[in-house]
Amino acid sequence: MKESTQITKNKPTQKTLESRKRFLTGIKATGQIHLGNYFGAIKPMMELSQNSENEVILMCVDWHGLTNRAKIMAPGELSHSIIALYLALGFNLNGNSILLQSDFPQIHENAWYLSCSTASGLLERSHAYKDALANGKEASAGLLYYPVLMASDIVTFDSQYIPVGKDQNQHLEYASDMAKLFNNLVATDVYIEAKGVEREIPTLIGTDGDRKMSKSYNNEIPIFAAKKDIEKKVKEIKTDSKGLDEPKDPNTCTIFQIFQSFASKDAISYMRERLEKGTGYGYGHAKKDFVDEHERVFGVFREKYDYYLNNEKVVKDLLEPGYERANNYANAVLERARTALGLKSYNRIK
Amino acid sequence: MKESTQITKNKPTQKTLESRKRFLTGIKATGQIHLGNYFGAIKPMMELSQNSENEVILMCVDWHGLTNRAKIMAPGELSHSIIALYLALGFNLNGNSILLQSDFPQIHENAWYLSCSTASGLLERSHAYKDALANGKEASAGLLYYPVLMASDIVTFDSQYIPVGKDQNQHLEYASDMAKLFNNLVATDVYIEAKGVEREIPTLIGTDGDRKMSKSYNNEIPIFAAKKDIEKKVKEIKTDSKGLDEPKDPNTCTIFQIFQSFASKDAISYMRERLEKGTGYGYGHAKKDFVDEHERVFGVFREKYDYYLNNEKVVKDLLEPGYERANNYANAVLERARTALGLKSYNRIK
Numbered sequence: 001m002k003e004s005t006q007i008t009k010n011k012p013t014q015k016t017l018e019s020r021k022r023f024l025t026g027i028k029a030t031g032q033i034h035l036g037n038y039f040g041a042i043k044p045m046m047e048l049s050q051n052s053e054n055e056v057i058l059m060c061v062d063w064h065g066l067t068n069r070a071k072i073m074a075p076g077e078l079s080h081s082i083i084a085l086y087l088a089l090g091f092n093l094n095g096n097s098i099l100l101q102s103d104f105p106q107i108h109e110n111a112w113y114l115s116c117s118t119a120s121g122l123l124e125r126s127h128a129y130k131d132a133l134a135n136g137k138e139a140s141a142g143l144l145y146y147p148v149l150m151a152s153d154i155v156t157f158d159s160q161y162i163p164v165g166k167d168q169n170q171h172l173e174y175a176s177d178m179a180k181l182f183n184n185l186v187a188t189d190v191y192i193e194a195k196g197v198e199r200e201i202p203t204l205i206g207t208d209g210d211r212k213m214s215k216s217y218n219n220e221i222p223i224f225a226a227k228k229d230i231e232k233k234v235k236e237i238k239t240d241s242k243g244l245d246e247p248k249d250p251n252t253c254t255i256f257q258i259f260q261s262f263a264s265k266d267a268i269s270y271m272r273e274r275l276e277k278g279t280g281y282g283y284g285h286a287k288k289d290f291v292d293e294h295e296r297v298f299g300v301f302r303e304k305y306d307y308y309l310n311n312e313k314v315v316k317d318l319l320e321p322g323y324e325r326a327n328n329y330a331n332a333v334l335e336r337a338r339t340a341l342g343l344k345s346y347n348r349i350k
Numbered sequence: 351m352k353e354s355t356q357i358t359k360n361k362p363t364q365k366t367l368e369s370r371k372r373f374l375t376g377i378k379a380t381g382q383i384h385l386g387n388y389f390g391a392i393k394p395m396m397e398l399s400q401n402s403e404n405e406v407i408l409m410c411v412d413w414h415g416l417t418n419r420a421k422i423m424a425p426g427e428l429s430h431s432i433i434a435l436y437l438a439l440g441f442n443l444n445g446n447s448i449l450l451q452s453d454f455p456q457i458h459e460n461a462w463y464l465s466c467s468t469a470s471g472l473l474e475r476s477h478a479y480k481d482a483l484a485n486g487k488e489a490s491a492g493l494l495y496y497p498v499l500m501a502s503d504i505v506t507f508d509s510q511y512i513p514v515g516k517d518q519n520q521h522l523e524y525a526s527d528m529a530k531l532f533n534n535l536v537a538t539d540v541y542i543e544a545k546g547v548e549r550e551i552p553t554l555i556g557t558d559g560d561r562k563m564s565k566s567y568n569n570e571i572p573i574f575a576a577k578k579d580i581e582k583k584v585k586e587i588k589t590d591s592k593g594l595d596e597p598k599d600p601n602t603c604t605i606f607q608i609f610q611s612f613a614s615k616d617a618i619s620y621m622r623e624r625l626e627k628g629t630g631y632g633y634g635h636a637k638k639d640f641v642d643e644h645e646r647v648f649g650v651f652r653e654k655y656d657y658y659l660n661n662e663k664v665v666k667d668l669l670e671p672g673y674e675r676a677n678n679y680a681n682a683v684l685e686r687a688r689t690a691l692g693l694k695s696y697n698r699i700k
C-alpha cells in the first residue's frame with residue numbers, strides 16, 4: 001500500500017487521536033458473497049485488522065444502498081448477513097469495529113454542515129451521478145447528495161486513512177476538499193482530511209475462465225453455500241480438453257487460478273505439482289480437491305455464520321464496544337462542528 | 351384562511367393523530383424584530399396558538415440559516431433570542447411547542463429517505479436554487495438539498511397544516527410530492543402529505559411612508575429597544591406639511607398606518623379622532639402618543655424578554671414538554687420509515 005496523497009500538516013485535532021492509524025472502509029451488502037469478493041475485499045480487511053498498529057472501522061453502508069433501491073431490497077437482512085460473515089471469518093474486533101451506518105445519525109448531521117460549505121457544482125460533477133444520467137437513468141436526489149454523505153462517513157469518525165482502489169479516488173478527494181472547505185469557512189480545524197491509501201484490488205477470474213468473477217455474469221462460486229451448490233458451481237469451471245495423464249499448465253488452468261484465492265499453501269503446492277505432472281490427475285480430480293478444500297476452509301465458518309445470522313442479540317453485544325468508541329468519536333466531532341458554527345442546543349443544556 | 355389544496359383521503363397514519371389540527375411553521379432568526387415582522391408573522395402565530403383546536407409547532411430553523419452563512423453569524427444567539435421573544439410575547443405553550451431545529455437529528459435521517467425517492471431534477475428546479483444561480487451567486491450543495499430538508503421538517507412531525515404566504519407554495523408542494531413518492535416506493539403510508547393553508551401576510555409600511563417596513567431599507571421600528579431608540583425611529587416617520595390645527599387624513603398618515611399594527615382599539619380610535627379633527631393635534635403629538643403606546647404594549651414584555659434571553663435553563667425547561675411530544679412524533683415517524691424500507695438497527699435490539 002502506498003499513500004496516494006501528501007501528508008497534510010499536523011493539525012491540532014489530529015494530535016488528539018490515539019497513536020494507532022485509524023482506517024475506515026465501507027462495505028456494501030449486495031447479497032451472497034463469492035470467492036471474488038472474499039479475495040478482493042474481505043481478506044485484505046481481515047489482514048489489516050490483525051495488525052495492532054491499526055484501528056480498523058468497517059462500516060456496512062446501508063444508507064448508501066437506498067440510492068439504488070430498485071436493486072437493494074431488504075437492506076436490513078443483507079446488512080446483518082454481511083456483518084455475520086465478517087464475524088464468522090474472524091474479523092478482529094479487539095480495538096477494531098464493525099458499524100451499521102444507519103445506527104449513526106451523526107453522519108447525516110455532519111453531512112449537512114459539509115454541504116453548506118460545498119459548491120453545488122461539485123455534486124453535479126460526481127462520477128456516480130454523471131454515469132447515472134449518461135445511462136439514461138433517473139437519478140435520485142439521494143444519488144446527487146451521495147458524495148456529501150460519503151464524505152461525512154469519513155469525517156464523522158475522525159478517520160485518517162481510507163483504502164481505495166485505483167481510479168476510485170474521486171470520492172475521497174471530495175471528502176478531503178469538503179473537510180478543507182468547512183475548516184476554512186469556520187476558521188477552525190474541525191474535520192480531519194483523510195488520506196487515501198491506494199491498493200491494487202486483486203481480481204479473480206470467474207468459472208467461465210473469461211471474465212472477472214461477478215454475480216452479474218453468473219460465473220461466481222459462493223463462500224457459504226450448501227456443499228451440493230458448491231459442487232454444481234465448481235463443475236461449471238471451464239477447462240481445456242487435456243486428458244487424464246497429460247501435463248497441465250496451472251497458470252492457464254481456471255480451476256487452479258480460483259483455487260489459489262483461498263486454499264492453504266500446502267494444498268496449492270499439491271495441486272500445482274499434480275497438474276504439472278499430469279499422470280492420473282485430470283480436471284475431475286482437481287475439481288474434487290477444489291470442493292474438499294473449499295469445505296475445509298469455509299465449512300468451519302459456515303456454522304459460525306449461521307449462528308450469528310440467527311442471533312442478532314449476540315451480534316449486537318459483540319459490536320457494542322466498537323459502537324461505544326464510534327459514538328464517542330462521532331459526538332466529539334459533532335460538538336466541534338456545532339461549536340465552530342455557533343449553534344445553540346437546548347438538549348445540551350444541563 | 352382557506353385551504354389551498356384538496357383534502358387528501360384519510361390515511362391510516364392520519365387516523366392515529368389526535369383530533370387537534372397540527373400546524374407547523376418555521377421561524378427564521380435574522381436579528382432584531384421590528385413591527386413589520388410582528389404584524390405580519392408573529393401576531394398571527396400567537397393567535398393560532400390561542401385556539402385549543404390547534405396544535406401549533408413553531409420551529410426555529412437554524413439549520414436552514416447555514417445555507418447562507420455569509421448572512422447568518424452566531425446562529426445560536428439569534429435562535430435563542432427569537433425563541434425568547436416568542437415566549438415573552440406570550441406564545442401559548444400549553445399543548446403547543448417551540449422547537450430548535452438542530453435539536454432534532456431525526457429531520458436529517460428522514461430527509462435522506464425522502465431524497466432517495468425524489469428525482470434530482472426537482473432540486474435543480476427549486477426557486478431558491480435557481481434564484482441564487484440567476485443572481486450569479488455560488489450556490490452551496492446545502493442550498494440545492496434545502497427543499498428536501500424543508501420537506502423533512504414537515505413530515506418528521508406528522509404535520510398536517512402549513513401556513514403559507516401567497517406564491518410561497520412551491521416548497522410545500524415539494525414536500526407533499528416527496529411524501530407521496532416515498533409512500534408509493536415503499537407501498538406504505540409512512541409520511542403524511544401536509545396541506546398548505548394560504549394566508550395573506552399583512553405588510554406594514556415603513557417610516558419612509560413609501561416602502562414595506564424592512565431592516566434592509568432602514569425604515570423599521572423595533573419591538574424591543576430602549577425608549578430613546580424607539581423615539582429616534584418614530585421621529586423619522588415621514589409626514590406631510592399640514593399644520594397643528596389642520597384636519598389630517600388617517601388613511602394617508604404613515605404614523606397612523608404603523609400605529610394601527612400594534613396599538614389597542616381605544617388608542618387607535620383616539621388617534622383617528624384627533625387627527626381627523628385636527629385642532630391642537632399635530633404630527634408631533636401623534637408621534638408622542640405613538641411612543642407612549644409602544645412603551646405600554648411592548649414595555650411589559652421587554653423585561654420578560656431580557657429574563658428569557660439571560661436564562662437559557664429556564665427556556666429549556668419551558669420548552670421541555672413540547673420537546674418530549676415532538677421527539678415522540680419524530681421517533682414514531684422514523685420507525686415507520688425504517689420498517690417500510692426494511693432497515694435493521696442494532697441500537698434498537700433490546
